[in-house]
Amino acid sequence: MTEPHGCYQWSVACSSKIALCAFERSHSLVHELEHVTSQAAPLRNWFSAKGRRISWRTRPLIMGVVNVTADSFYDGGRYRAPERAIAHALELVGQGADIIDIGGESTRPGATPISEEEELARILPVIEGLVHHVKVPISIDTTKSRVAQLALDIGASIINDVSALRQDPAMASVITESDAAVVLMHMQGTPQTMQLAPHYSDVGAEVLQFFEERVDAALLAGIARTNIILDPGFGFGKLLLHNLELLRELPSFSVLNCPLLVGLSRKGFIGHIVDRPVDQREWGTAAAVALAVDRGAHIVRVHDVAMMIDVVKMAAALSPRWSSCGQEYDA
Numbered sequence: 001m002t003e004p005h006g007c008y009q010w011s012v013a014c015s016s017k018i019a020l021c022a023f024e025r026s027h028s029l030v031h032e033l034e035h036v037t038s039q040a041a042p043l044r045n046w047f048s049a050k051g052r053r054i055s056w057r058t059r060p061l062i063m064g065v066v067n068v069t070a071d072s073f074y075d076g077g078r079y080r081a082p083e084r085a086i087a088h089a090l091e092l093v094g095q096g097a098d099i100i101d102i103g104g105e106s107t108r109p110g111a112t113p114i115s116e117e118e119e120l121a122r123i124l125p126v127i128e129g130l131v132h133h134v135k136v137p138i139s140i141d142t143t144k145s146r147v148a149q150l151a152l153d154i155g156a157s158i159i160n161d162v163s164a165l166r167q168d169p170a171m172a173s174v175i176t177e178s179d180a181a182v183v184l185m186h187m188q189g190t191p192q193t194m195q196l197a198p199h200y201s202d203v204g205a206e207v208l209q210f211f212e213e214r215v216d217a218a219l220l221a222g223i224a225r226t227n228i229i230l231d232p233g234f235g236f237g238k239l240l241l242h243n244l245e246l247l248r249e250l251p252s253f254s255v256l257n258c259p260l261l262v263g264l265s266r267k268g269f270i271g272h273i274v275d276r277p278v279d280q281r282e283w284g285t286a287a288a289v290a291l292a293v294d295r296g297a298h299i300v301r302v303h304d305v306a307m308m309i310d311v312v313k314m315a316a317a318l319s320p321r322w323s324s325c326g327q328e329y330d331a
């Protein structure tokens with residue numbers, strides 16, 4: 001019988017098999033697995049954003065990236081004008097994006113922080129221009145509570161906080177009160193410092209411990225577990241080997257009963273391996289995305305939706321983790 005994975009991985013019935021599977025893949029996280037598998041986990045293939053269930057069945061969801069910035073590491077300057085950003089977001093939705101992630105401030109290594117007013121001026125017109133024209137949830141990539149609040153007020157429903165609620169003490173209550181979903185991402189340091197000297201003794205164990213701490217902090221602040229998404233933060237305070245190790249360790253993070261998001265698209269570590277500049281990393285990204293799908297990612301954050309949706313569909317069709325989730329083919 002096929003191992004139950006993917007959309008069934010949170011079932012009470014399957015938790016011991018999941019634990020066994022994760023145990024086989026991870027040497028360092030045994031005690032965490034024992035702890036979590038002793039808890040009853042609900043059957044869930046969804047997360048909640050402002051009371052709406054965002055679910056998946058046969059493949060991970062695709063989060064399409066729209067950067068309304070001048071200096072993003074790949075598309076900086078391209079969608080700086082609101083009408084261009086809106087047109088690009090509509091294009092990504094047309095290509096099959098399940099979520100649109102709008103960012104007004106670059107988080108690339110060494111990026112110059114921008115003011116709250118500047119960030120608001122960049123993203124609000126884009127949300128306003130999109131919200132009545134797309135059905136997919138709109139996510140906002142921000143660490144600032146006021147930016148989050150105003151974006152949620154006009155229709156966004158997910159806050160993608162790369163600081164995992166650590167940068168702005170008011171962020172957690174904004175999310176609690178609006179019942180938005182939140183992405184809690186791991187980062188060592190800040191975008192200004194993170195690539196200076198990343199250091200871990202066991203990157204997988206440290207990221208898992210960080211997730212436990214941040215999930216506890218979010219729950220304590222009143223955010224429901226069903227609204228929390230976790231992200232290991234590829235490229236955020238990590239050397240090449242740390243990124244590769246995290247991709248290998250991905251299955252072990254499912255023990256926290258939260259969906260996993262991965263942002264691998266065109267990142268520097270892919271560039272190092274394939275030895276190509278940022279505009280030539282789509283094949284390297286495709287390989288990393290396919291492996292992430294097989295290793296348990298539920299949401300894949302990408303710049304190239306049209307390409308990566310085929311990669312995600314094919315990887316899911318081939319993956320034992322997803323193939324038990326009700327895929328049906330005519331032939």
Ligand code: HH2
Nearest residue numbers: 067072073106107108183185231234263
């Ligand atoms: N990566 C980037 C930005 N936001 N959010 C999450 N949750 N996970 C990620 O891996 C992630 C993220 C960097 O990509 P991009 O937005 O294209 O670049 P920039 O930060 O330079 O705008």
